[in-house]
Amino acid sequence: MEENSTSLQELNHSAFTRIPRVKNTYMKPRIVAFIPAHNEEKSIRDCLAGLGDQSLPKDVELDVIVVADNCTDRTEEIALDAAEEFNLRLTVLTTINNKQRKVGALNTAWKSIYGDPLDLYDKKRTVYEEYYMNSIKAILGMDADSRLAPGALAQLWEGLMSSRNIGGVMAKYTMRMPKKKSLISKSDPHYEEKIATGEYGSLITRWWTHQQKQDMASWLLNLQYSGGSTYVLGGQATLFRPEALQDVIDENKLDGPWQDESDVEDMLLTWQIQKKWKTLISPTARCYVDAMKSYHTFRQQRNKWQSGTVELLTNGNIGVRSKHRGKIWLEQAKSLTNLVIRVLFIVMLVLSLATDQFSYSWIWLTPVILASILNIILAMKTPMHRPIDIILAGLLISPELYLWANLITFTNVWLGKLSANKKDGWANQYSAERGQTKSKLVEGLAVVVLLAGVVVYLCIDQRVFLTSEKVQVAVQPYLQSGWVVLTYLTIISSIAMIYQIWKLRGRHKA
Template identity: 30%
Template sequence: MTTNDVARYERSNEDEQIHTLENSFPDDFADVLDEGTTHRSTIGCVIPAYNEEESIADVIASLLRQTRVPDVIHVVVNNTTDATVKIASQYAGPHELSTVLGDQFTEVFVHDIGKNPDKKVGALNYGYTLVEGYDYLLGVDGDTVADDRAVEYLEAEAVADTRIGGISAIYSIDEKPITGFLAKFLITGQRSQFAAFNLHNLLRGRNMAVLGGQFSIFSTQALRDVMRENRQMTPWVKDSEVEDSLLSLQIKSAGYLTKISPFARADVGGMTTLRALDAQQVKWTYGAIELMWPGQRGDTKGQPFHPNLRVRWLEHFDMLMNMFVRIAFVTLLAASLSIGAFVFSFWWLIPPVVAIALNTRMAMTMNNRSTRDVLFGLTLAPAEIYMWIRCSHFLRSWTRFLSRKKVDNWAMQAKAERGGGFGHWTPLIFAVAIVAAMVAIWMMLPIMVQSTILWIGWPIVGVITVIQTLSMFFKLVRRQHGYKV
């Protein structure tokens, strides 16, 4: 059976409506799914895979378990050096499946495109050429396992509103297979980070600034419009570190909506080592900066004031304030103690108390929260340590960007995931050197100058801390409309 034959295949129960969702969800979103549709759209799934031998079987199996199975699944293996092709090929061929929505058919194709200089972008564009005749392209990362109804939910909402150019699932990380103290800590931090990101997007009208490539569905008509308006030959371009962010921005600029589903869920692959997490976060942040910075790209209309980019600027400003307050507070505290000038005030307990309440509430919004997630928020220390780690990623990203040094962040991430590289220790080494220099300078200053620095520094930190605390409080008391992330 050819790919076009698969695209035209009709399920025998195509008139059956999608099940009504649980009453706990917001009614307006449930109504979208209740309406269903009499037109059966076609969905072509593309899985770009690079050295995914540990996860590719689970990814394909999760797609074959879907209540709404994609009409065709293309696994596009590129630059791989492991058994990804061999394992994926075990699923190749036609599949007749019995689901709650009736009997369905799909076919799995495995393409080994060998050396691919464009890496994931090249694999995605190769996959696009295979499914461009379908109504929707479902992009799935080679380490992402979706809940059984994820495709059903994404398709239902995309079909119900033709303004939607792309819609993303809610992402988290499955912590059950994770072993080791450090790995569990890092995964818990990433789960909290994903939860905050998802909730932020859900509460801003479900408008998604970044349609993550982990598990998102795209209207192929929107992709064609993006290519035409930007004079591109392919939907994804190779000259961006964050191909999903750029495509999301272009879809928005083409007049479409970019949304996050309140129902579809998927577990992505997490980073279990400091070096791997550092490489991933630096690549993401560096790519975002490249999009945001004026003059870096000629195709980001309205840059840097595009709606998607304004959100990113606010995120970076928030991280800058987080880093400044922490460094300034520790510095001033040490300086005050060194000359016996520190006076404790109970007012300083308010920010950490509000932070604990906010972190705990965030943990309680997780759909599959664990005891570790709740303790991560309640005890404050783990969340604070993870924030310091995020600050180091933020600093490394901006330093790398401002240095104008050209690096292959994709290659660096791949190397880090294999256990190579020591760049993640750079912030700590510089921090130790800077602290040593500051201590030496501080000890040489006369007491009058030291007192003046403290007299000016503490009020500045205090004012910024009050503003941040108010911001956390407003996030704490705002309505969450029953969302679970």
């Protein structure tokens, strides 16, 4: 059941009457922002402040629809106060018992303007509603915890209107770095309140945020070096052409553009749009977004993203394919290669040391040096980087730890494909962000340390047996084959890194 806190007809009539002496024939072209907000009282004001900062294209107006989705806090009240503060034309729609979460909230905003195909009554639009609907030239989909940089909306508009066949343009996302916790005095009476806002973080939180920021920068650079076409129009900030969204509805017989059939609803929508339209990333428009501030919330978010991507790639019943499908499969293959190289190297290293057959080769330094150069370049191209970030990138400490976190997710998701029970990615992420579930990182590290200790103990205790000629002769063929496989995989990985370093010589910015 859905209820509107402000009548859309009143909003349309109000917008119409703001244009002096209109002869009931047209309205000024406008952008309408859809902002789904589930208990976002801490972030909605900042999001709307960003919209208030925007310089609109000449003769283009902006309307904002905030969807207070199953809220139990002051999201609606704060949004209305912020609209008055920042001089925004805003209405709040409220949902009750919306089971489709963000998808349902976005479709609520869409239906408030374009109607609901499932409505049993054929409601004729008023003249104001017709004028208003026809005046909408772009729809901005935003998250309530995102903030557009000044000028970003005009840049997105310029990209969308540069060609008739462009269906959506996405902003470049940059994670906001938390402020240092040490900036707040522990004697400050508002200490706990300030910490609860999420604006401050510990040393580990700030380091973890930068890794996500650099990962996002690497992805954005790759898209730009490949011509700017993207296989996902991120929900944090994307400007859509309404006709493209309507095509998705008509072709798939939907009641709204967004679907909850996938954990990555923005990727599914993008693939559907790509059947007839181009989907691009803006080279200049920037949007600041929040990172996952803990390993646990990060894992749940990446599990949702990765499982949704794998589902789109492997589920033929979804009925949509992206022209970027080969590129996405290549990324999956790259993750698998990275996983195999590391696991195989650890196994071969332990086995060769245990049987006293280890032989060092200087050529092993080649991929290490290439990885160091690549990560230094990526760190330098990441917006608002710090000297320590470049140093840690060059030493491969940060990239390797972050890579292992992603490889664990990769392995977990693909193993999950063998399971008959499908997990709810959205529910798991929400639970993690609310602190309702806990990370098993400490337990996992304890198991790894315990296993490593057992292996070391056995290698020392059984050294005479393991280094005997009989064991060495039996193990030697496996070692030889393993090192050959590892060599070929390392060569392939090194060539890929050389190619990426070559591409990064360009002047694109993340």
